[in-house]
Amino acid sequence: MSALLELQSVSQRYGDKTVVNDMSFALQQGEIACLLGSSGCGKTTVLRCIAGFEPLAGGEIHLAGRRLASVADSVPAHLRQIGMVFQDYALFPHLNVQENVGFGLGKLSRSEREARVMAVLEVVGLQAYAQAFPHELSGGQQQRVALARALAPKPQLLLLDEPFSNLDVDLRERLSREVRDILKSQGTTAILVTHDQHEAFAMADKVGVMHQGQLQQWAPPYELYHEPASRYVADFIGQGAFVPGRVTGPRCVTLELGEYCSAVPRQFAEGDQVDVLLRPDDVVHDDASLVTAKVLGKVFRGSEFLYTLQLDSGQQVLAQVPSHHNHAIGEAIGIRLELDHLIAFRRA
Amino acid sequence: MKKQVMLAAVLAAFSGVAMAEEVTLYTARAEQLIKPILEAYEKETGVKVNVVSGGEGPLMERLKAEGTNTPADIFMTVDAGNLWQASNMGLFQPVKSTALAANIPANLRDPAGNWFGLSVRARTIFFNKKTVKPEQLSSYEDLADAKWKGRLCLRTSKKVYNQSLVGTMIADKGVAATEKVVKGWVDNLAAPVFPDDTKMLEAIDAGQCDVGIANTYYYGRLLKKSPNLQVGIFWANQKQNGVHVNVSGAGVTKHAKNPKGAVKLLEWLSSEKAQKLYADIDMEYAANPKVKANAAVASWGSFKSDLINVSEAGAKQAEAVKLMDRMGYK
Amino acid sequence: MSRLHTLVIPWLLACLIALCTIVPLGVVMLSALTPDPAIWSHLIEFTLPELFKNTAIMLLGVGAGVLLLGVSLAWLVAVYDFPGRRIFNWALMLPLAMPAYVLAFAQVGLLEFTGPVQTWLRPHFEDMRWFPQIRSAWGLVLVMTLAFYPYVYLLSRNAFATMGRRALEVGQSLGLSRSQGFWRIALPMARPWIAGGLILVIMESLADFGTVAVFNYDTFTSAIYKAWFALFSLDTAKQIASLLVILVFIVLVLEQRSRGRRAYAQAGRAAPQPRLLLAGWRGWAATLAAGSVVLVAFVIPMLQLAYWASLDFANQFSSDFLGYAWRSVSLSLIAAMLVTAIALVLAYLVRRQGSQAMRNLARVATMGYAIPGTVLAVGVFVPVAWLDNQIIALMGWGGDVTAVFKGTLLAMLLAFVARFLAVAYSSVDTAMNRITRSHDEAARNLGCSGWALLRRVYLPLLSGGLFTGVLMVFVDVMKEMPITLMTRPFGWDTLSVRVYNMTAEGMWDQAALPAIAIVLVGLIPTILLSRQRDVA
Missing domain, CATH: 3.40.190.10 (Periplasmic binding protein-like II)
Incomplete structure (x- = not known):
C-alpha cells in the first residue's frame, strides 16, 4: 500500500536560515500523525509547507500519488484539498457558526451545503449553536467550530496547528480525545503539530520528533518512548535519568545497580562506556533488595509516588512507586532494576 | 519713599x-x-x-x-x-x-x-485682442447676443460683484429684460463659470474665450505680472447708463x-x-x-460710470441671486 | 458614593462633552422651526433638486473612488512585497497633509485650459476639445478622491497588516484562491475599518466648502453659503445645514445597523506575517500603480505650488510668515491634545457604561464633523456671545469689558472639539475595540477598576490609537479655515487664514507659500502616522 502523504527530503529556508532540513516521512490513509518538538524546531513550518503557504527550498511533497510541491513548481494552496485548523482558530468574526462552517462549501448547492454543515456540526456536537457568532462561544466551542469548518469540505488531509494550545489542561485532554475520535470516525488523515507529548501520545498513530529543523525519529508513540533513536529523543520524551555503565558482553551492561542483559544484541563493543536511560518505571521498589537509595524528593500522583532517589555514588534516578509505599525524605529504601528495554548511548 | x-x-x-x-x-x-x-x-x-x-x-x-x-x-x-x-x-x-x-x-x-x-471699483468688459475688435463691443446686454455664442467667459454668480451688476440691471430695466440678458449670457458661455476674475482673465488671454466681465483692478494686477497680456479693456455701456461701479x-x-x-x-x-x-x-x-x-489705471482711459446709487444694488441683491438661479447661471 | 461614581459622574461627563456639539447643533437646528416660505419655495424649485443630484454624484463618485484607491493600495502594501514598498507605505499617506482646497486649485491650475498641460499640448493638436474639462463633476470627484483616499488607506492598511495574510491562508485551506480569499474574507473582515475611513471621507466631502468653490460645484455647503451671504438669510443657511446633519445621521445609523450582532475584535493573536513577494513584472506594475498615485496626488501639485511660490518668494517669506506658521503649529497642537483627551474620556465612558443611550450620546457628540465649519462657528459663537452678554450684565461691568469667553482661545477650542471630536473618537474607539473583554476582566480581577483601569490598562494599550487621534486632529486643524477665521482671538492669524486672505482675492501665487507651509508642517505628523503600526 502506497502512502497517502509523502515528504521526500523537504527543506525550507527563511533567508539564510535553514528552518527545515532534509525531512522525509510518509503517512498512510486514515493515520493521525503528530509533529512534536519544542517551539522554534520548525514543526509549524513543515505544516505550512504541506498546506502550500511556504515554498520549498528542497525536496518534494506528494499527496495521493500527485506531486504537490517541489522546488520548481507547486500546486496552489487552495487546490490542494488540504484542510487546516489554525492555532488561533481564525474564525470569521463577521459570520455566524453556520456560515463559518459552510464557508468552504461554495461548490455545493444550497441544500447540500446546509445538510453538510448540519452533519459536521453534529459530529462536533454544536448543532444548537448554528446561529451563534464566534465571540459568543467558549474557547472549546470555537475550537470545534474551527475543526468543523476544516472538515466540512472533506479534505484529503487535515492539518492542525497547535489546536489545543489556547485551552486549559482539562479541556485540552478531553478535546484531544474527542478530536481523535471524530477524526477516526470520519476516516480523516491528519497531521497535528504540538509541543505537548501527552497530546501527541493521546492523538497520534505516528509521532515525529523534530529538533532544530531535523526529524529525529518517526515512529509510533510506544516505540518512541521505549526505543528512542537518539539521546535527544530519549531526553525529550518521558522522564528518566541517564546512568553511566560499562558494556560487559554483547547483550549486557553493568551499572551501579547491577548487570543487565537485554534480549536483543546491541551495537557496542565490550568495555565501551555508555549512558543507560532509566525510566521511572524501570526502577522498582523492593524492600528485599540489597541495593538501597536515599529519598531526595517525592511527588504524589494519586495512585503512585514519583521518588527522586540518590544512589551511593551520588547518581540520581527516578522511581515510580505505588502510593501505599509512603517514605519520608531522607529515608533509605531498597530498589532493583526491572528493564524491558535497554536504552543506552555511547558516552561522548 | x-x-x-x-x-x-x-x-x-x-x-x-x-x-x-x-x-x-x-x-x-x-x-x-x-x-x-x-x-x-x-x-x-x-x-x-x-x-x-x-x-x-x-x-x-x-x-x-x-x-x-x-x-x-x-x-x-x-x-x-x-x-x-x-x-x-x-x-x-x-x-x-x-x-x-x-x-x-x-x-x-x-x-x-x-x-x-x-x-x-469698476466692472467692465474685457476682450482678447487677437480675436475681437473693440468696435464689436458695446454693452453688458450685448454679450447676451447670439454672436457671442461659445465665446463668453463669466465668473460665478456666487460672487457679490455679479449679484450687484445684475441687481442694478434689475433696478434699471426690470426683471423680464434682465432675465433675457442673463439667459443669453448662460447660453453663450465658452467654459464653466470661473471661481475668480483672475482665472477668467487668464482664460481670455489664453484664447479659451473671447470676452468676459471683470473688475478692473484684477486686470491691473495681471498686467503687472504679465505685461504681454493679450487682453484689452472696454468701457461698457458708454452710450447707455455707463460702467457698473x-x-x-x-x-x-x-x-x-x-x-x-x-x-x-x-x-x-x-x-x-x-x-x-x-x-x-x-x-x-x-x-x-x-x-x-494711479498712472497705470489712468492709462486705460476715463469712462462714464453708472450714477445709480450703489445702495440700490444692495436692495436688489437677493432678487438678483434668485433670478440667476432661475436662469441657470451658477 | 459608589452610585455617584458608577452612574452620575459618567453621565455628567458624557453630557458635558456632548454639549460641545449639541449646543451649536441646537442653535443651527432650532432655526428649522422658522422657515422663510419665500426663500424655501425658490430653493425647492430651483436649487434643491440639483443640490441633491450633485451631492449624490459627489458622494457616490468620491466614495467609490476612495474605496477603490484606498483599499487596493492598502492591500497591496500590507500583504505584498514589491520594489519600493517600504517607501510607499508612508508616501501614500502624504496627500493627507494637503488640504483638499489646495489640491483642487493646484490640479485645476495644472489641467485647465490656461494651465501648463493644455498649453503645452495645444500646438500639437488642431482641436483640443477631446481634453476633458477639469472643472466638472468628474474633476471634483478626482480631486476629492486623491485628497481623501488616505483615510481609507490608513485604516484598512492596518487592518490588513494584522490579519490580511492569515485571511488568505484560511481561505486557501478551504479551497479559495487568493483573489477569492480577498473578496470573501479579508474585505468583509476589514469592514469596520474600511467603513470608518469611508465615513470620515463622506463627512469631509459633505462639509467641504473650499474645494467645491474652486470647481463651482453646488452642494449643500455652497447652498448654505449662498443662502447666508447672497440671500442674507442665516436662518435659511442653518436650515439647509440641518438637512445636512440629518443626512449624516442617517448614514451613521445605517452603518451601525448593518453591523448587527457581529463583533470584530480579533479572537486570539495574529503574529505579523511575512509578505508575499510580487516577482517580475507584477512587482513593477505594483510600483507603477502606487507611484502614479503619489505623483498625481502629491508630487505634481506640490511642484505646481512651489513654482507659484517661487514667483514672489522674497516678498512672501517675511517675519509675518513665521508668525503665521508658529501660531498654526501651536494652535493645532493644543487643539489636537484637547480633542483627543476628550475623545478618550468619551470612548471609555461608552465602553464602561455600554448602554445604548450612552452610545447614542457619543454618536451625537461626534456629529459636528459633518457640519460645515462656518455654520458650526456661528453655532459656537452665538451661545458664547450670549453667555458673555449675560455675565457682563450680571456683573454690571459694561463699558470697558466687551468679552469674557468670546475671542479667546477657549471659544475657538470648543468649536474645534465640536468639529473634530469624530476624528479622534474614531481612532480611539477602534483601538478600544481591540481590547478584549478579558483584558477588562483580568484587570478588574486584580483589583484595578474605574479611573485606575483607564490609566493602568487602557492608556498603555491605547497609546497607539491616541497618538493616531492626536496626529489626525493636528493635521485637520492645520488645514481648517472657517472656524479659525471666525473665532480666533486678535492677532491669531494662522497659515490657513493667510491662504484665505490671498485666495479670496484670487492671488493664488501668494497663497502658494502658506499653502506649502501647511503641507510641510502637516507632513511630520502624517509620516509619523504612517509609521504607526497600531493605527485604529
Missing part, C-alpha cells in the same frame, strides 16, 4: 496703556490691502488700530451676536450689497461729518450716513466703544492722502473725486 516711586511708575505705566487710543475694526476686506493704510494712520496719529478680518457674513453675525458688548468700532467690507445688508441689520449708527460729506460723492454713500464708500466702504458700528475715534479714522480714510494710498495699493479708483487714479 522707594515704594512710592515704584507705585507712581506702575500707575504711570497703566495710565499710559489706558490713554493710548484704540480703534477696533472688523473687516471683510482682504487684510493685506487695508493694513498698509491703517499702519500709515497709526504712525501719523499714534492711535492703535486692532484688526479682525474674516468673511463678511460671519463678521456681521458676530457683530449681531456681540450686541452692545462688541469691541468693534468700525465695520468695513466690500460691495454695496453687504453694506446695505449691514445697515439693514442695524449694525451701523448714522454719522454726521462734514469732512466725509465733502470727500465722498453722494451716490457713493448711504443717504442716512450709515456707511461711506471709500474706494470705487461698486464700492468698498465702512461705517461706525452701532455699539462702538470709541465712536469719535471711529469717525476720525473714517474721515482720515476719505482724505486725499489715504485715498491716494487706496488708489495705488490695489489699483482701485478713489472715492474722493479730488484724487487722481
Whole structure:
C-alpha cells in the first residue's frame, strides 16, 4: 500500500536560515500523525509547507500519488484539498457558526451545503449553536467550530496547528480525545503539530520528533518512548535519568545497580562506556533488595509516588512507586532494576 | 519713599496703556490691502488700530451676536450689497461729518450716513485682442447676443460683484429684460463659470474665450505680472447708463466703544492722502473725486460710470441671486 | 458614593462633552422651526433638486473612488512585497497633509485650459476639445478622491497588516484562491475599518466648502453659503445645514445597523506575517500603480505650488510668515491634545457604561464633523456671545469689558472639539475595540477598576490609537479655515487664514507659500502616522 502523504527530503529556508532540513516521512490513509518538538524546531513550518503557504527550498511533497510541491513548481494552496485548523482558530468574526462552517462549501448547492454543515456540526456536537457568532462561544466551542469548518469540505488531509494550545489542561485532554475520535470516525488523515507529548501520545498513530529543523525519529508513540533513536529523543520524551555503565558482553551492561542483559544484541563493543536511560518505571521498589537509595524528593500522583532517589555514588534516578509505599525524605529504601528495554548511548 | 516711586511708575505705566487710543475694526476686506493704510494712520496719529478680518457674513453675525458688548468700532467690507445688508441689520449708527460729506460723492454713500464708500471699483468688459475688435463691443446686454455664442467667459454668480451688476440691471430695466440678458449670457458661455476674475482673465488671454466681465483692478494686477497680456479693456455701456461701479466702504458700528475715534479714522480714510494710498495699493479708483487714479489705471482711459446709487444694488441683491438661479447661471 | 461614581459622574461627563456639539447643533437646528416660505419655495424649485443630484454624484463618485484607491493600495502594501514598498507605505499617506482646497486649485491650475498641460499640448493638436474639462463633476470627484483616499488607506492598511495574510491562508485551506480569499474574507473582515475611513471621507466631502468653490460645484455647503451671504438669510443657511446633519445621521445609523450582532475584535493573536513577494513584472506594475498615485496626488501639485511660490518668494517669506506658521503649529497642537483627551474620556465612558443611550450620546457628540465649519462657528459663537452678554450684565461691568469667553482661545477650542471630536473618537474607539473583554476582566480581577483601569490598562494599550487621534486632529486643524477665521482671538492669524486672505482675492501665487507651509508642517505628523503600526 502506497502512502497517502509523502515528504521526500523537504527543506525550507527563511533567508539564510535553514528552518527545515532534509525531512522525509510518509503517512498512510486514515493515520493521525503528530509533529512534536519544542517551539522554534520548525514543526509549524513543515505544516505550512504541506498546506502550500511556504515554498520549498528542497525536496518534494506528494499527496495521493500527485506531486504537490517541489522546488520548481507547486500546486496552489487552495487546490490542494488540504484542510487546516489554525492555532488561533481564525474564525470569521463577521459570520455566524453556520456560515463559518459552510464557508468552504461554495461548490455545493444550497441544500447540500446546509445538510453538510448540519452533519459536521453534529459530529462536533454544536448543532444548537448554528446561529451563534464566534465571540459568543467558549474557547472549546470555537475550537470545534474551527475543526468543523476544516472538515466540512472533506479534505484529503487535515492539518492542525497547535489546536489545543489556547485551552486549559482539562479541556485540552478531553478535546484531544474527542478530536481523535471524530477524526477516526470520519476516516480523516491528519497531521497535528504540538509541543505537548501527552497530546501527541493521546492523538497520534505516528509521532515525529523534530529538533532544530531535523526529524529525529518517526515512529509510533510506544516505540518512541521505549526505543528512542537518539539521546535527544530519549531526553525529550518521558522522564528518566541517564546512568553511566560499562558494556560487559554483547547483550549486557553493568551499572551501579547491577548487570543487565537485554534480549536483543546491541551495537557496542565490550568495555565501551555508555549512558543507560532509566525510566521511572524501570526502577522498582523492593524492600528485599540489597541495593538501597536515599529519598531526595517525592511527588504524589494519586495512585503512585514519583521518588527522586540518590544512589551511593551520588547518581540520581527516578522511581515510580505505588502510593501505599509512603517514605519520608531522607529515608533509605531498597530498589532493583526491572528493564524491558535497554536504552543506552555511547558516552561522548 | 522707594515704594512710592515704584507705585507712581506702575500707575504711570497703566495710565499710559489706558490713554493710548484704540480703534477696533472688523473687516471683510482682504487684510493685506487695508493694513498698509491703517499702519500709515497709526504712525501719523499714534492711535492703535486692532484688526479682525474674516468673511463678511460671519463678521456681521458676530457683530449681531456681540450686541452692545462688541469691541468693534468700525465695520468695513466690500460691495454695496453687504453694506446695505449691514445697515439693514442695524449694525451701523448714522454719522454726521462734514469732512466725509465733502470727500465722498453722494451716490457713493448711504443717504442716512450709515456707511461711506471709500474706494470705487469698476466692472467692465474685457476682450482678447487677437480675436475681437473693440468696435464689436458695446454693452453688458450685448454679450447676451447670439454672436457671442461659445465665446463668453463669466465668473460665478456666487460672487457679490455679479449679484450687484445684475441687481442694478434689475433696478434699471426690470426683471423680464434682465432675465433675457442673463439667459443669453448662460447660453453663450465658452467654459464653466470661473471661481475668480483672475482665472477668467487668464482664460481670455489664453484664447479659451473671447470676452468676459471683470473688475478692473484684477486686470491691473495681471498686467503687472504679465505685461504681454493679450487682453484689452472696454468701457461698457458708454452710450447707455455707463460702467457698473461698486464700492468698498465702512461705517461706525452701532455699539462702538470709541465712536469719535471711529469717525476720525473714517474721515482720515476719505482724505486725499489715504485715498491716494487706496488708489495705488490695489489699483482701485478713489472715492474722493479730488484724487487722481494711479498712472497705470489712468492709462486705460476715463469712462462714464453708472450714477445709480450703489445702495440700490444692495436692495436688489437677493432678487438678483434668485433670478440667476432661475436662469441657470451658477 | 459608589452610585455617584458608577452612574452620575459618567453621565455628567458624557453630557458635558456632548454639549460641545449639541449646543451649536441646537442653535443651527432650532432655526428649522422658522422657515422663510419665500426663500424655501425658490430653493425647492430651483436649487434643491440639483443640490441633491450633485451631492449624490459627489458622494457616490468620491466614495467609490476612495474605496477603490484606498483599499487596493492598502492591500497591496500590507500583504505584498514589491520594489519600493517600504517607501510607499508612508508616501501614500502624504496627500493627507494637503488640504483638499489646495489640491483642487493646484490640479485645476495644472489641467485647465490656461494651465501648463493644455498649453503645452495645444500646438500639437488642431482641436483640443477631446481634453476633458477639469472643472466638472468628474474633476471634483478626482480631486476629492486623491485628497481623501488616505483615510481609507490608513485604516484598512492596518487592518490588513494584522490579519490580511492569515485571511488568505484560511481561505486557501478551504479551497479559495487568493483573489477569492480577498473578496470573501479579508474585505468583509476589514469592514469596520474600511467603513470608518469611508465615513470620515463622506463627512469631509459633505462639509467641504473650499474645494467645491474652486470647481463651482453646488452642494449643500455652497447652498448654505449662498443662502447666508447672497440671500442674507442665516436662518435659511442653518436650515439647509440641518438637512445636512440629518443626512449624516442617517448614514451613521445605517452603518451601525448593518453591523448587527457581529463583533470584530480579533479572537486570539495574529503574529505579523511575512509578505508575499510580487516577482517580475507584477512587482513593477505594483510600483507603477502606487507611484502614479503619489505623483498625481502629491508630487505634481506640490511642484505646481512651489513654482507659484517661487514667483514672489522674497516678498512672501517675511517675519509675518513665521508668525503665521508658529501660531498654526501651536494652535493645532493644543487643539489636537484637547480633542483627543476628550475623545478618550468619551470612548471609555461608552465602553464602561455600554448602554445604548450612552452610545447614542457619543454618536451625537461626534456629529459636528459633518457640519460645515462656518455654520458650526456661528453655532459656537452665538451661545458664547450670549453667555458673555449675560455675565457682563450680571456683573454690571459694561463699558470697558466687551468679552469674557468670546475671542479667546477657549471659544475657538470648543468649536474645534465640536468639529473634530469624530476624528479622534474614531481612532480611539477602534483601538478600544481591540481590547478584549478579558483584558477588562483580568484587570478588574486584580483589583484595578474605574479611573485606575483607564490609566493602568487602557492608556498603555491605547497609546497607539491616541497618538493616531492626536496626529489626525493636528493635521485637520492645520488645514481648517472657517472656524479659525471666525473665532480666533486678535492677532491669531494662522497659515490657513493667510491662504484665505490671498485666495479670496484670487492671488493664488501668494497663497502658494502658506499653502506649502501647511503641507510641510502637516507632513511630520502624517509620516509619523504612517509609521504607526497600531493605527485604529
